[in-house]
Amino acid sequence: MSLVSLAHVCSHLQNASKARLGLTSIPSTNLHLTLAHALQKQGFLSSVTRAGPTPPAPEMIADPSSSPEAEVTQANIASRRLWLGLKYWNNEPVLRKMWMVSKPTKRIWLNHHDLGVIVRGREAG
Amino acid sequence: RARLAAEAEEITEGPAETNEVEFLKFAKDPRNLFNAKNEAALLNQASEEAQELPKMADPGLRYAKEGEDTDPHMIRLLQTTGLDKDGMRRLRIKNLVLHRVVNQTRMGKISSIYFLTIAGNQNGLLGIGEGKASEVEDARRQAMMAAIRNMQPVPRYEGRTIFGEVEGKVGAVELKLSTRPPGFGVRCQHLIFEMARAAGISDLAARVTRSRNKMNTVKATFQALMSQRLPEDIARARGKKLVDVRNVYYGGNV
Numbered sequence: 001m002s003l004v005s006l007a008h009v010c011s012h013l014q015n016a017s018k019a020r021l022g023l024t025s026i027p028s029t030n031l032h033l034t035l036a037h038a039l040q041k042q043g044f045l046s047s048v049t050r051a052g053p054t055p056p057a058p059e060m061i062a063d064p065s066s067s068p069e070a071e072v073t074q075a076n077i078a079s080r081r082l083w084l085g086l087k088y089w090n091n092e093p094v095l096r097k098m099w100m101v102s103k104p105t106k107r108i109w110l111n112h113h114d115l116g117v118i119v120r121g122r123e124a125g
Numbered sequence: 126r127a128r129l130a131a132e133a134e135e136i137t138e139g140p141a142e143t144n145e146v147e148f149l150k151f152a153k154d155p156r157n158l159f160n161a162k163n164e165a166a167l168l169n170q171a172s173e174e175a176q177e178l179p180k181m182a183d184p185g186l187r188y189a190k191e192g193e194d195t196d197p198h199m200i201r202l203l204q205t206t207g208l209d210k211d212g213m214r215r216l217r218i219k220n221l222v223l224h225r226v227v228n229q230t231r232m233g234k235i236s237s238i239y240f241l242t243i244a245g246n247q248n249g250l251l252g253i254g255e256g257k258a259s260e261v262e263d264a265r266r267q268a269m270m271a272a273i274r275n276m277q278p279v280p281r282y283e284g285r286t287i288f289g290e291v292e293g294k295v296g297a298v299e300l301k302l303s304t305r306p307p308g309f310g311v312r313c314q315h316l317i318f319e320m321a322r323a324a325g326i327s328d329l330a331a332r333v334t335r336s337r338n339k340m341n342t343v344k345a346t347f348q349a350l351m352s353q354r355l356p357e358d359i360a361r362a363r364g365k366k367l368v369d370v371r372n373v374y375y376g377g378n379v
Contacts, residue, residue, distance in 0.1 A: 043363030089362035 010098040017093035025081040044095040047085035217323045218244045222339045240268035245323025252276030279324045280353045286328040293349030297336035
């Protein structure tokens with residue numbers, strides 16, 4: 001499984017934040033979806049919507065089930081993209097920097113114990 | 126003879142000239158020609174000489190009262206900052222950088238003295254000011270006043286350290302200030318130490334990576350201290366609830 005796409009997502013979101021975009025899109029994969037949900041849960045993204053090559057309408061972002069275009073079929077799945085709503089507060093982007101910890105130059109693996117140590121703030125590195 | 130001449134003068138004022146004399150007497154009395162409430166003012170008009178103007182101090186000159194400051198810059202500073210002499214004496218003011226700068230003109234070398242001063246109230250306010258003049262006293266005073274005028278609040282965690290890690294870059298100076306636990310002390314180079322002491326920061330670590338130019342180090346430290354991001358602002362931006370675990374969960378014991 002390649003993590004190159006995640007590095008692309010990091011760069012893209014940083015660029016989009018710098019350009020003060022409201023909506024931006026990334027390829028629709030399960031990995032990207034998990035990442036987007038995690039970012040939204042932590043409050044860095046305002047919305048995560050699956051739509052086509054063009055940005056979704058505000059009604060579709062607010063209530064995805066209402067719109068008929070939300071349905072993913074064999075016909076349209078290849079063109080689906082995840083549209084992420086970016087946040088800005090006090091003239092500053094909320095999602096400012098985003099980078100890969102495990103890189104091709106140095107891979108990092110963690111079990112749940114080590115993750116717990118980091119989450120509890122015991123060790124930063 | 127003189128007496129006779131005078132008597133003769135008196136005698137010559139005969140009935141033909143009596144009218145003239147009487148008219149002159151009438152004209153001389155201002156009460157016949159003018160009307161005024163104040164008798165004194167009326168009688169003053171009688172003389173041909175101009176009145177004596179009332180004596181007052183020259184409005185161009187300003188005389189200092191007893192025990193007051195004469196320097197207009199100092200007065201203006203006290204007005205704008207709202208401090209009094211006592212408040213200003215309680216500030217911690219330190220000259221960090223002092224050197225001679227020279228400007229080469231066609232007349233020759235014109236040298237000035239440059240001062241970089243910091244001012245802080247040791248409780249969250251810090252300012253830096255520069256002063257440049259031909260005389261040492263002028264430059265020092267300029268720098269001190271600029272520093273007091275530029276005082277700004279510095280965010281502090283628990284009033285003793287900064288929030289997280291901050292970086293500052295001015296010119297070729299790149300430095301990093303880090304928060305430290307209570308009791309650590311200000312373990313930094315002398316310039317940053319003085320600034321932390323003036324601001325009221327008691328736990329700090331600093332690393333100056335590149336150049337160590339004194340003037341730019343001071344400016345970079347100030348920039349770094351002002352660029353702190355408060356956790357409350359970050360929490361508000363992300364829409365998350367913020368709890369200071371050290372305070373709430375561990376009761377300040379960790």
